[in-house]
Amino acid sequence: MTRLELTLATAPVGALDLAPLLPATLSGMTLDQIRRLRLRHGTRSSALGDIFAVNGEPGELLALRGLTSGCLRVGAGLASGTLEISGNPGDELGREMSGGTILVRGNAGDGLGLGMSGGLIRVQGSVGDRVGGMLPGATRGMNEGTIIVTGDAGERVGERMRRGLIAICGDSGAYTGDRMLAGTIIVLGACGPHAGAGMRRGTLLLAERPAQMPTTFNPSGTFALTIMPLLAQYVADIDRRLARRIADFGRAERWCGDMAHGGKGEILLAAAAAGGR
């Protein structure tokens, strides 16, 4: 597979908008054309060649190296191809993404996968708030796709999420699954307060029991759910370790809620967590 590599050489003043850098957009261009591309930062713009060192050959795979938190909207609108990112990119990575893959070796900022409708984002570090959340003004968050975060996540993971899968292998902050409409969120570490607040449907899978279960959720028994092996199988292609953890969940204690919003959602506590009751 051909690979184009852009290495951040001189970070410009002001937030750098990297939404234009998609494999499909660059694939038909020569290296010179790519160097001449204008990138906006703050209220100004500069040639890509003045900001990045450009190597390789444009194609399906685009590597962005040495990104900093000033690099916004990396991979926004990605529909196909693969983005490999090293460094710690900033906010709104994979915003409105509809397909393809983004792999981040480092931490990412707020609003990862905002309004996402397909594709896969894997982050090997930690991320900020509102993972898979909604665009400003939208009534629905993430609509499809998969987000897997190896580290921790901030507040409001999967806010108003409609469909898809978000897995946080570390801890997640307050209001995980806030006003969730449907979809699946897995948290392997500690989950912050108010999990599933305002949740209508969907599943919140927690490996650890929260310090306090939300008062608007009702316990409704312990089950060996068929969905677990299926979920493990789905994830196995992407992350074997995560798949093993899900397979180890065993029987799950099921809590229904949010009872103030119809109560068709559920929080599933892994057997180990339930046993520690």
Added chain:
Amino acid sequence: MLTRLKGGRIYDPENGVDGEVRDLYLRNGRIVEAPADPREAKEVIDISGRVVMSGAIDIHTHIGGGKVNIGRMMLPEDHATDLVAANRHPHLGCGHAAPSTRTAGYRYAEMGYVACFEPAMLAGNARQAHMELADTPMVDKGAYVLLGNDDYLLRALAAKRDPEYLRDYVAWTLNASQALAIKVVNPGGINAFKFNQRKLDLDEKNAGYGITPRQILTALADSVRALGLAHPLHVHGCNLGVPGNVETTLDTIRGLEGLRAHLTHVQFHSYGTEGDQKFSSGAARIAEAVNAAPNVSLDVGQIMFGRTITESGDSMRQYAGSAFADPKKWVGMDIECEAGCGVVPFRYKDRNFVNALQWAIGLEMFLLVDDPWRIFLTTDHPNGAPFTSYPHLIRLLMDRSFRRDMLATINPEAQAATTLGAIDREYSLYEIAIMTRAAPARSLGLKGFGSLAPGARAHITVYKDQANREKMFAKPEYVFKDGQLIVRNGRVVEEVHGATHVVHPDYDAAIERDLDTYFDRYMTVRKDNLRVTDDEVRDDGRGELVVHPTKRST
């Protein structure tokens, strides 16, 4: 300096000039007589073959005040999906249906508009409205203050106070809120909503006060007449959007008994109940009544297909419409229990029978009302469509075959239900100049506007004469405001700030004592907190206050 605009084709209905080729001379912001020797002009701009009109005026456009801001807050996607390149003008802003103030001013200027009027300012919210208008550059502006659902007026009517007392109150409100005219929205109905009435017909009593909309309408229309305001009572009638409301509107016209009134966004008030869907066009009946009633003028409130926001003081009707919100969210508001407001996002669809027929009804109205001096071009921005659709609307009016092509694309049942296809009328450039320039200037009493005669303010738009009228009106070649070139080829080249137009009719100071007592007793602020001072409008010299004369000016 004397500037000569050479060889343009002039359309100046105010002075009866219909397409005559002649030169225009400008000096110190005014149009002046041709000098004896044309060489006196130091600057000559050759506009041979171009169409020249005065600057356009929008008589009814929601560009400032509380509800517009609610729309902006509730729909960030309206801005996020309609970005303006930041390098065009720094900090210009953006937005589709509820653009930021600065964007609105620029877009108006870029279509050749020089004055815009916000038709729904609440006295209690006047300061906010004027601040937004002050932030709207490029155009002159003004606002109509809402009366007719306020507790004070309704109490006075219920107590059968004499007309003189009402006039004093109306005059005080105009002064305090720095308004140009009076508007009434769903007379008494917004108030009745708070007494759990969900509709209020023209002769139905408001449960709280025992007052009917008809009483409110005639009382206000009479006050406006007695105060001698140039612009008649601006009426947003009862039953907006209700099938069958054509009867209400006809009743309203009859009920005015010769008093002058301006019926606004009449398209929304011209629905019958015929046909399988119990929704039909009442445009022909309204047009007939308007043609026979010289005391009535109207603007259409044409709808255009696409996404927009409906923002109205009519909380009663907006509540009813909230079920159709797209996207599904809406806001209903009340300010100080004085009036209401509802903001409902909406998408007009050409495949939808009702929307398609609404579109046709608006166009029927334009084409069936004979006198262009009494019908103004509006989309009730943003309720029918954003004002940026005016050029498209002008093309629909001026180009019969284009209109028929568009008609062929809408819902087939709506096509069958409208007479639009059979109407041959095409507006001429002269008539467009009347309805967008001369007539609104006259209706609002704006001296020096809507005219290209010597002495008039040098508001001039120059268009390339193109067969495609949409393209032509979307992008004027030159726009002059007060003699200054502000737009070149549809792009702003100079940012200017317009004046605010107001009236200050005199009133008996005794009303202030009553109001003081009333405010102390019932309101959260004192009466004097409402008053917007002249200096506030002047805004440290950025703005300018133009006070128009009334019968009772001091």
